[in-house]
Amino acid sequence: MPFHTTPARRQLVVVLLLAFAVVGGAIRYWAPNPSTLRDLGSLMLVLWVPVIGNVIAFLVRRVRLRRTPFDLPFAPELLLEISPLAPPPRLAQPLAGDGCALVVGTEGFTVRLSQPLSAWLAAGRPVQVQAQFLKPGMALARFAPETPFRIVARQQLVGQGRVLQVLPTRDG
Missing domain, CATH: 1.10.287 (Helix Hairpins)
Incomplete structure (x- = not known):
């Protein structure tokens, strides 16, 4: 048995x-x-x-030791125009999920996007997406409209973009 x-x-x-x-x-x-x-x-x-x-x-x-904004439903804070690098980056594994980092100068901020990374990389052209920061208090001051940024996923540069609009948040 x-x-x-x-x-x-x-x-x-x-x-x-x-x-x-x-x-x-x-x-x-x-x-x-x-x-x-x-x-x-x-x-x-x-x-x-x-x-x-x-x-x-x-x-x-x-016992969840700490909760993050990513544990809650998606609440967009920015409207972005993003485009993949040309030629597209060679990744060891395909990108999955919607998490990445937006880099302005030498500062990077963790975000999740309204679309999976693989969807806009496959599009091969600029697309509009919404973004939510992991720590919005630190990040939103750096992302005024028309601010250019780079997109990093899995420690590799995969795209670039600019801020179209700062969206109103639930808190006001």
């Missing part, structure tokens, strides 16, 4: 290893030093080490 792991069995293993660690800690605390009993307590504590990473990952998934 094959052994199937389930979340309940995983939780049981974690609880058992935690119990071993607590008992091992108690044995180490009260056992004379040096002794075989103290070494056994140390061994019981070490059994817990492989599980710690899984417990931390579980807690991080349960």
